[in-house]
Amino acid sequence: MSAIAPTLADTERFQATFFEECTELLQDLEERLPSLQAGNIDSEGLNAVFRVVHSIKAGAAAFNFTELVKFAHVFEALLDKLRSDRIQRSAQVFSVIVRGADLLAELVEAARSSRAVPPGLGAGVISELNELLGAPEDAAPAPAAAKAVQEELRHARAYRIVFEPHRELFRHANEPLLLIRELKHLGELETECDTSKLPDLAHLDAEAAYLSFVFHLTTKAPESAIAEVFEFVDQECVLKIEELGAEGDPSGSPATAEAARDAAQSDTAAAAVPSAKGSTSIRVDLARVDRLVNMVGELVITQAMLAQQLSESGGGQRHQWTKGSEELAAQTRQLQECVMAIRMQPVRSVFARMPRLVRDIAGRLGKKIRLVTSGDQTEVDKTVIEELADPITHMIRNAIDHGIEDADTRLAAGKHAEATIELAASQRASNILITIADDGAGIDRAKVLKSAIAKGIVREDQKLGDDEIYALIFAPGFSTAEKVTEISGRGVGMDVVRRNISNIGGRINIHTTPGKGTRFTLVIPLTLAVLDGMLVAAGEEKYILPLSSIVESIRPSRAQVRTISGGMQVAAIRGEYIRLISLHRILNIPGKVPDPWKALVVVIETENGSKAGLVVDELIGQQQVVVKSLLENFDAVRGISGATILGDGRVALILDLEGICALPEHWRADGGADELEPVANAPDGGIESASMPMSVPKRAHAPGAPEIHASA
Amino acid sequence: MTATQAPLPAEASPARQEKAQNGGMKQFISFKIGEEGYAIDIMAVREIKGWTETTPLPNQPEYILGVMNLRGIIVPVYDLRCRFGMGLTEASRSHAIIIVSAQDRMAGLLVDAVSDILTIDSGKICPVPEAECGASADYLSGIVPVGETMVVILALDKLLVRGHGTPSSQMSEVQQAA
Numbered sequence: 001m002s003a004i005a006p007t008l009a010d011t012e013r014f015q016a017t018f019f020e021e022c023t024e025l026l027q028d029l030e031e032r033l034p035s036l037q038a039g040n041i042d043s044e045g046l047n048a049v050f051r052v053v054h055s056i057k058a059g060a061a062a063f064n065f066t067e068l069v070k071f072a073h074v075f076e077a078l079l080d081k082l083r084s085d086r087i088q089r090s091a092q093v094f095s096v097i098v099r100g101a102d103l104l105a106e107l108v109e110a111a112r113s114s115r116a117v118p119p120g121l122g123a124g125v126i127s128e129l130n131e132l133l134g135a136p137e138d139a140a141p142a143p144a145a146a147k148a149v150q151e152e153l154r155h156a157r158a159y160r161i162v163f164e165p166h167r168e169l170f171r172h173a174n175e176p177l178l179l180i181r182e183l184k185h186l187g188e189l190e191t192e193c194d195t196s197k198l199p200d201l202a203h204l205d206a207e208a209a210y211l212s213f214v215f216h217l218t219t220k221a222p223e224s225a226i227a228e229v230f231e232f233v234d235q236e237c238v239l240k241i242e243e244l245g246a247e248g249d250p251s252g253s254p255a256t257a258e259a260a261r262d263a264a265q266s267d268t269a270a271a272a273v274p275s276a277k278g279s280t281s282i283r284v285d286l287a288r289v290d291r292l293v294n295m296v297g298e299l300v301i302t303q304a305m306l307a308q309q310l311s312e313s314g315g316g317q318r319h320q321w322t323k324g325s326e327e328l329a330a331q332t333r334q335l336q337e338c339v340m341a342i343r344m345q346p347v348r349s350v351f352a353r354m355p356r357l358v359r360d361i362a363g364r365l366g367k368k369i370r371l372v373t374s375g376d377q378t379e380v381d382k383t384v385i386e387e388l389a390d391p392i393t394h395m396i397r398n399a400i401d402h403g404i405e406d407a408d409t410r411l412a413a414g415k416h417a418e419a420t421i422e423l424a425a426s427q428r429a430s431n432i433l434i435t436i437a438d439d440g441a442g443i444d445r446a447k448v449l450k451s452a453i454a455k456g457i458v459r460e461d462q463k464l465g466d467d468e469i470y471a472l473i474f475a476p477g478f479s480t481a482e483k484v485t486e487i488s489g490r491g492v493g494m495d496v497v498r499r500n501i502s503n504i505g506g507r508i509n510i511h512t513t514p515g516k517g518t519r520f521t522l523v524i525p526l527t528l529a530v531l532d533g534m535l536v537a538a539g540e541e542k543y544i545l546p547l548s549s550i551v552e553s554i555r556p557s558r559a560q561v562r563t564i565s566g567g568m569q570v571a572a573i574r575g576e577y578i579r580l581i582s583l584h585r586i587l588n589i590p591g592k593v594p595d596p597w598k599a600l601v602v603v604i605e606t607e608n609g610s611k612a613g614l615v616v617d618e619l620i621g622q623q624q625v626v627v628k629s630l631l632e633n634f635d636a637v638r639g640i641s642g643a644t645i646l647g648d649g650r651v652a653l654i655l656d657l658e659g660i661c662a663l664p665e666h667w668r669a670d671g672g673a674d675e676l677e678p679v680a681n682a683p684d685g686g687i688e689s690a691s692m693p694m695s696v697p698k699r700a701h702a703p704g705a706p707e708i709h710a711s712a
Numbered sequence: 713m714t715a716t717q718a719p720l721p722a723e724a725s726p727a728r729q730e731k732a733q734n735g736g737m738k739q740f741i742s743f744k745i746g747e748e749g750y751a752i753d754i755m756a757v758r759e760i761k762g763w764t765e766t767t768p769l770p771n772q773p774e775y776i777l778g779v780m781n782l783r784g785i786i787v788p789v790y791d792l793r794c795r796f797g798m799g800l801t802e803a804s805r806s807h808a809i810i811i812v813s814a815q816d817r818m819a820g821l822l823v824d825a826v827s828d829i830l831t832i833d834s835g836k837i838c839p840v841p842e843a844e845c846g847a848s849a850d851y852l853s854g855i856v857p858v859g860e861t862m863v864v865i866l867a868l869d870k871l872l873v874r875g876h877g878t879p880s881s882q883m884s885e886v887q888q889a890a
Contacts, residue, residue: 638771
């Protein structure tokens, strides 16, 4: 019977599950707080909040997280009184609940990291809770304590308790023996065990509960204390508590009956929703889903390979095969879509953490801020979601600390004292757009430039456009904060944000209006797993361009192409001058660099709206590819967002177009094996000709190493 | 591409492995680059493949040959000859790629030929003499005599370091040492 003596590993596993559940529950709670705070919560909402606290308490009790249980108990008591209208719904009460929710989250976190709870943590909230509850004695959680309080008031009475566990009892980590022991604490106990349901050994399911019990308990404790013993199992058993001919004063019984009914009520409410949920969704280990996604990815590749081989083969039966092959392609694609849909999740899980963050930081800085979220139903891949939380947190923190002025400055500028931060998500084609907008002071162009010069990020004589200056805030080590606060200002931040975002194939745009506010837009692919791409050839190599960025492909006439200063080529296409970028040159592909009028120009549009023409040798065709990360076994490579495996089993790189456009053109001079010129000064040269100062490659010095071998 | 797959001796015989550990003995896979013998910890070796065509990565140090497809996983391939400052390998079908795993990452090491499995008493492994200016190549973890010759043991975690933009000063010292 593994349930009786769980091993250490089991306990750890159960605990992990408990904390996983806590995270979900707290998220749910967090989502409900805004409506609670606004005072327009209905009883449905209150019930939901109650259930969260109750479930956490139940789990915490199983693992002996006493601090957590103690607080959850008091908190629960308040919520219970509130939903049964025994406490007036008031702004004060709601504010205590909001703070209580924060404290609950902190206690869960403390339990998770097995930290000791700092003494006095949340004392204010607890005392307010107790005050609202009126009688703190009621809140004493342990049956023993309740017993102690009421011992003198009551005479012993006898109860007959029928306890018939359901079969699943053990599966929920409950154990009758512990309950019996607890009952024994209450008074004199006689136990009858009914073994009639026990099957013969051959049919015994070791994890099922077959025994049922009848207890005769003589106790001075109230009936509610008995009910409390069974608090966590009463959805999993048939429980009857009957008083057998009172031995003492019966006057106390109405009250205790009420308490017992309360307890029963709260538990049925708590049970109702989780079980309903259970029937429509299951919890699956993410690793299993990933394995499935990978398998389907392999299938897609195999299918593509088959299709390719088929199209290359001749023969009389080809027609028949083609039909089958097309069906296979369609089904494979559908299968893949279904599998990908499993991993899609609403961004709500990330957005829901933000109100608390805003409350927290705004409170600490003494600013008044309203957070408005929208589009939190927008779904993105689970792996993307995980990567979103940090950057969004950081940007909101920045907005509060740097973006938003203090109330006096705001009033003086004719703005509302309460600032607004908007956090919105929406889907655009195969991307998710996340905007974080504040109505603060905007980015101070002069201040940014001054600070960047002071920190040596740019030189004083560099001429920069507005966009380039705003982009400076993403430079490593940049900070304009005059003083370093605990919230921000250390200059680690926006560069990390940008790196995180670009790691998941996304980008950030900034729009800022001095005095009006700043808007950051994140454009992130919905999924990292598949991509609609165009396969192009350049020299011996094949590359994938994201189809969504391609505008058109043309072969310009010689007259359309001009070479302007610094060797840059532009093509005049319908009145627009488009910068031409040779893939050969920028990716250092061996072989002759083709002239644009003899090759093909693929016109692409990047997320910030700028266009460029990539010069390639050939368009091979459109293809959906399974994206593989380079980061799994390697580092980020500029201009490359990932890789895929083609039908012939070879690896093709997926181009990051924005990155490509930002690459300095004469990489060939520093990276090429055939060049022997010293490279020490090359990175500097790179800065001047790069479109943006920050496009200096992270590893600008890396190419130095091979040069030395080449010359040796 | 015909991949010659060698079975993994380490996985095949856990008993032997245990014995090796008990006696302070460790097992290594040795391989050759030119005339020089090198070895890596057998526990890091996942498999040995024949040379396959790689897809070059742009703007990387020269010793990063590119990436290859290992049953759906993208694995970078390092040209060890080049990494040690001895110029690029002209890879042919007789060359081998040793797939290793270190620090949760997989990598392929292009070598001239895989030689042997060595069982070495850890006590016999000597430190690499420091180069003149104090810093020796930190990916060389030791030297051990094997028969008439000696074998240099590599520290994979240092060899496949993230960011792999090895400072050029260090590289030149390798050359001095070599």
